[in-house]
Amino acid sequence: MGRFNIYILTNTVALFLCMAGTVYCMHTKLVFSCLLCSVLCLLVIINIYRLQNKQTKMIRKAIECLKSKDTSSIITPPFKDRKISELAETLTFIIKDLKSSAMEDETKYQYYKNLMNSVDTAVISTYKDGRIIWMNKSAKNILGPEVFKLPEDIQDALNNKEKIVHRKKQESTLDLSVSCTRISVHGQEQFIVSMSNIHSALEKNEMEAWQKLIRVLTHEIMNSITPIISLSDTLQERSVEFPINESTQRNISQGLGIINRRCKGLMEFVDNYRKLTRISAPVKSEIKVYDFFKDIEGLTATDYIHFTLEDNDMTLSADRAQLEQVFLNIIKNAIEACRKTENPRIEVSAVYHKNDSIKFTISDNGEGIIPEVKERIFVPFFTTKPNGSGIGLSLCKQIITLHDGLINVESKVGYGTVFTIIMGKS
Structure with a gap:
């Protein structure tokens, strides 16, 4: 029998004897003895209450630990008893098991959270x-x-x-x-x-579609033009030997000359578009942006172009020749846009951007670009210039895309244009 059970049994027997004594003393009219037995009954009841209260406190503490998720507490038995000690150990085990489960759940949560964030x-x-x-x-x-x-x-x-x-x-x-x-x-x-x-994927697919179309067109056009030029050269040479009057000979020679010139012009036209499909993969090297800006400044040589740099030690991993081509093309367009501006100003800047990247901006206060044109500004062959080929900005976009960068344009008519280029740093 456990100690707790002995306590309860002893106190129960004592309570029974005290109550019996109280009844006996009352019956025999022993007032003092009756009072003494009543006090003893009260003390036994208080003792039983204390024993029960200690057990209740132990269980309440365990419940509060579970409720507040306090997994560091240890439940101690209120008195030495095997059954009560086993109960305390069981409650402590439940709390520790809850702690282990909570830690496991937290580990899983952090794992899946980091997985989703990656x-x-x-x-x-x-x-x-x-x-x-x-x-x-x-x-x-x-x-x-x-x-x-x-x-x-x-x-x-x-x-x-x-x-x-x-x-x-x-x-x-x-x-x-x-x-x-x-x-x-x-x-x-x-x-x-x-x-x-999927913006980058769409742009890549669009670029590949244009390149395939250009390759097909240039192949077919060149196959047709080459024999025409060869034949026109031959006929032009032989027309001199024909026994015809001078006027007819002059007309034939003039017509063949026109055919020859137009075909050569068309060949040059096609050769320009071939550039869009012949962009080589960038050969990257570490570029010091300060030196790069100095070179661009020397190549443009315009007093209203201003270069600013957040950090003179800023470096970039890129193909220098291709990047120069991009900047010179955009700056050239900015200069043309500022021709009618009273106080022209072009700003070229480089600042650190998020995710270890560098943001370049090329802004001007020129005439701006209307929305309809802005939406098509990077489309191959699209141009608003009388003698433009429409490959400049498209070429720029392809170069930046090959560098895993982004290029964007914002413009407001009458206020100017801002080109933004974001590229990974060295």
Whole structure:
């Protein structure tokens, strides 16, 4: 029999004897003895209450530890008894097991959280009304860290079952592929929204499509032009030997000359477009941006072009020749845009950007670009210049894309244009 049971049994017997003594003394009218037995009854009852209260406190402490998730406490038995000690050990084990389970759950949570934050796909958990429960790092980069509700354009796209959402974000354009999964958590309807920025993939596919088209066109045109030029040269030489009058001979020779010149012009035209399909992979080296700007400044030699640099020791990993081609092309366009400006000014700057990248900006206060033209400014062959080939800015975009960078343009008619280039640093 356990010690606790002996305590209870002893106190119960003592209480019974005291109560019996009290009744006997009352019956025999022994007042003092009756009073003494009553006091003893009270003391036994208090002792039983204390024993029960200690056991209750032990159980209450265990419940409070579970309730407050205090897993560091150890439940100690209120008195020495095997059964009570076993109960205390069991309660302590439950608390420690809860701690172990909580640590395991926290480890899993941190693992899945870090896993979700390491993927490029944006993942958002929302309520039915669009309120955000949780979102990973990629989602914060797209929507911003202080967004608490799913933007209306994304909600509308999901409601209309649209697959692509176009969004503007600072210096870049986002083409988001969106999808949604409905789940139930504790009987409450929630949604898991995933978004992937496919802008770079779309641009790459577009660029490859243009290159394939250009290769086919140039191949077919060159195959047709080459024999025409050869034949026109031969006929032009032999027309001199024909026994015809001078006027007819002059007309034939003139016509063949026109054919020859136009074919050569067309060959030159096609050769220019071949450049779009012959961009070699960049041969990267470490470039000191300060020296790079000095070289560009020397090549442009215009007094209203100003270069600013956040850090003179700033370096960049890129193909110097290709990057020079990009900057010179954009600056040349800026100079042309400022021809009618009273006080022209062109700013070329480089600052550190997020994710260990460098942001270049080339801004001017020229005439600006109308929205219809701005949307097509990087499309191959598109030009607004009378003698333009339409490959300059398209070439710039391809070079920056090959460097895994971004190029964007913002413009307002009458106020000027800003080209933004973002590239990874060395």
